[in-house]
Amino acid sequence: MGLEVRKEGALAWAALTGEVTIYTVGEIKAALTRELAGCDTIEIDLAGVTEMDTAGLQLMLIAKRYPGKTVHFINHPPVVLRLVDLANLGGALGDPLLFTAAVES
Secondary structure (H helix, E strand, O other): OEEEEEEEOOEEEEEEEEEEOOOOHHHHHHHHHHHOOOOOEEEEEEEEEEEEOHHHHHHHHHHHOOOOOEEEEEOOOHHHHHHHHHHOOHHHHOOOOOOOOOOOO
């Protein structure tokens, strides 16, 4: 799990890399809470996420509902899109998602 954070006043950008699973979400949540305490709007880039389970999905939902914060997730990799689609939570997360059609050969 990796977390890179850049802040500009009340705005922040964070990039998650690696696994976002039951084994890492506690560490990720603590790091995000600590790093982003003084920010109002946060954009979290998921492009580097290699694995996600339902604990990661729960973390995303918690972040979206965090009081006083506006959180946007961007660059959803296929592993995240599949989970969001399976759980039918695209609307609850409220961020634009791009689902690509499966190509049959």
